[in-house]
Amino acid sequence: MKFTKDLEGKNCFITGAAKGIGCAFSKALAKEGMNLFITDIDKENLENVKKEIEVLGGNVYTDKCDVSRYEDFKSAAENFHSKLGKLDLLINNAGIAIGGNAVDLEPEVWKEVLDINLWSVIHSIKVFLPHMLENKSGHIVNVSSGAGVFGSIEPLPYIASKFAVVGISEALFGRLHRHGINVSVIVPSYIRTRIFSSAKIKYSKKLMEEVGEEKLREIYNSMLQVMESKAMLPNRAVKKYIKGIKNNQLYIYDMRAVLMPYAMKGTDPQKFEQFLINYTEQNFNANKDLFQKYGINLEDYL
Template sequence: MEFQSLHNKVVLITGASKGIGQAMCLLFAEKGATVYAIARSEELLHKLAEKAKTKGGNIIASPCDVTDSEAVQRLISQIVREKERIDVLINNAGLGHFGPIHELTETQWDEMMNVNLKGVFLCTKYVVPHLLKQQSGHIINISSVAGTVTFPGGGGYCTSKFGLMAFTDVLTQELKPHNIKVSVICPGSVQTYFGQSDPKSYALKPEEVAYIAYQMAAAPEGVIMNQVIMRPVVPKEYQK
């Protein structure tokens, strides 16, 4: 199976300043895409853009809070003015707070729903009209294994990720008639400092998740990789 070229494709990636988002930005830029790296930290985004530049990649630092409707709308409009199209949107921004439901604060709950769900909704809402005009494009959502199974202490996070899975399914049905692909990746534990604990030594590498996103985006025109669940191989000594 031959991959499509991403050369000069316009790719938007949220949560781009670190972890999986950073790895995706670097990989997509390496493959020739023009990458708009979206996150709140302007400083980290500029460092990322410089790192890509040294390897011949094109990453455009695009500071934006994905939970701010007006800011998202302005950024999307600016990108379309500059490039006249959007080929891929990767909704990757996310955060987690963990603990028994009755111990979660209202602020923690709201943060998860705002970033993990509202941010995806806003970016999708303002990108889709342009994809409809093109009758082409691809939206890739980064969910989690926690969007397929629950666990104690994950009440808020699982709720947001189960919601994202439903959002993805509805979006798939709505956009299928318009030649617009929708995909979702559900990684298990990843070697990023996510939540309150250090990453497990055997956890997935951000670059491994990034490569699956690349395979989705570059799959042959007639192929949709709809859903991929990724789990690390747990060494025998860590198995219960």
């Protein structure tokens, strides 16, 4: 296949690059010959990624940037321009997950998730888009999720943030085409990173009191083990993402099945409704079976 875009010698700014998908992305893009400006709040791991890229012979700069803070973004962008100049590829990757049911989540949890997963993209566009418009070139890549294309199971703040990122990406794709700027949205399925194992979980007061935090963590970890055994490795996923970027695709996904419900919405709304019900039921039953193994009836905690 002939790709429309060559990345060699081009400049990339990426957020959340210290671990997981962002780290794999940075190393793979360095191998493509890109100059990298990698950012994260986790400075220690970021410096390790820098060293690994330098071993590969890559040109890389780091900066601490908390994506929820506009001031951090502005200063990282200034630093980027002074080191590398023109921005060719902007990857808004940083994100977090906080688990819990809608009724148990306080507004502060919503705010924390939206501040990072959604406001990161807003800050990034505000800071970098004028520069891209001036150059009439560039490519914005936003990392959403399978949870951003259909209303899967909770947690709601994560779903809300990822749906918003899809909406922003679609709107910008059409809007920026005439200015020579590409926009993509990545829709990862399930990738083996630390996002879920490091996620905070907000359990109901009753569950906390009667089951206890330690046991709940044990149950969550055993659920993660099953999920992780089926998850894709980040290196494999980013190969697919880079292919999509080179092809200037709007939607980039690593598993075709992720977009199946998205298509169903338009082609067969009733089938989609049934899909949502079945999907949620299946997940609930799987959780119920798991809790049962620990002698807990999940139905008592609804």
